[in-house]
């Protein structure tokens with residue numbers, strides 16, 4: 001019997017899964033040729049259900065820091081699964097994990113665990129409200145903090161009151177931050193910040209030290225808390241909180257994705273001053289205390305602490321950025337490559353509906369590379385220089401094909417984002 005094609009799987013899914021797929025894993029707004037389903041993954045590679053092998057520059061949207069199926073991390077998970085996972089109470093491993101995070105993250109004196117990044121950001125919001133007795137937050141327009149109603153980026157199913165008490169600023173714009181804090185007035189509970197600006201559809205920017213420092217000052221002056229949402233970038237920029245790189249310590253930080261290399265766990269960590277408030281909020285979930293993901297996280301954190309994964313992913317990112325830049329220029333294109341090199345955002349210049357970017361990405365996938373046309377990507381420590389050179393070779397070929405196709409490309413009706 002032959003395996004079903006991706007198209008056949010989508011037809012089956014459309015009958016039993018709303019919209020055929022939902023959330024960020026729906027490929028409905030991605031270019032032609034993107035598979036919806038995958039059969040297997042190993043190291044830096046993905047196999048779609050039709051047997052095509054793809055070098056994966058998305059790393060499962062962030063969790064894969066040491067590659068799919070990392071033997072040490074998965075062994076820790078499986079061993080703990082056999083010993084005891086979701087039990088009537090937590091395993092002592094939970095304390096080991098909290099101690100490890102507290103030892104690694106400069107501002108952290110305690111840790112609480114949950115499952116998704118959205119759980120951690122919501123817990124941060126609740127802890128800030130419990131600590132201050134206030135309701136309002138300041139956050140940057142366009143920044144993603146999870147899919148719960150208070151931060152959901154789409155209107156469907158969200159009541160306006162779910163997103164009331166929010167004052168928006170522009171990332172890295174001190175005047176707008178000050179204005180948002182002023183507008184929150186005496187009700188300000190927290191200033192949320194991404195480690196760097198990693199909004200979809202747009203060029204990324206690192207935080208200016210002045211912006212981070214001003215956020216800290218404003219939080220201190222108003223009695224609000226400063227929260228850094230590390231869910232996407234945590235441990236990809238530093239072995240500590242990302243804002244340690246600009247010398248600013250938040251009161252709370254939210255972690256997920258890479259902290260267990262794909263196993264389901266997230267965390268909220270905080271400073272001494274928020275300990276009491278954190279102990280007062282009602283925060284729990286059926287699977288939040290399960291021990292296997294905690295064991296996987298401990299094994300991941302050990303590799304973060306003890307290996308040169310960070311330096312290696314940065315070196316690979318630099319190689320990729322230079323190679324893609326040269327390949328683009330050689331074919332008359334300019335790429336806007338922004339963000340940290342190990343979390344690259346790659347957009348085409350002068351491409352308002354992304355028709356060039358979409359065509360190029362759809363050729364990349366044909367040449368065996370899974371890229372994203374408008375979301376930042378991720379490099380993993382499972383990649384090597386040969387993998388990066390494979391991407392650059394595929395890029396050259398895809399640019400060559402783009403040059404031929406460009407004059408006849410029609411409007412891109414799949415692109416869902418803002419036109420730059």
Ligand SMILES: Cc1ncc(COP(=O)(O)O)c(C=O)c1O
Pocket residue numbers: 115116117118119121144145146147194229230231232233256257
């Ligand atoms: C910065 C940031 N915060 C929060 C979240 C929500 O995490 P999760 O999807 O695990 O709920 C994400 C997910 O992409 C994220 O990138």
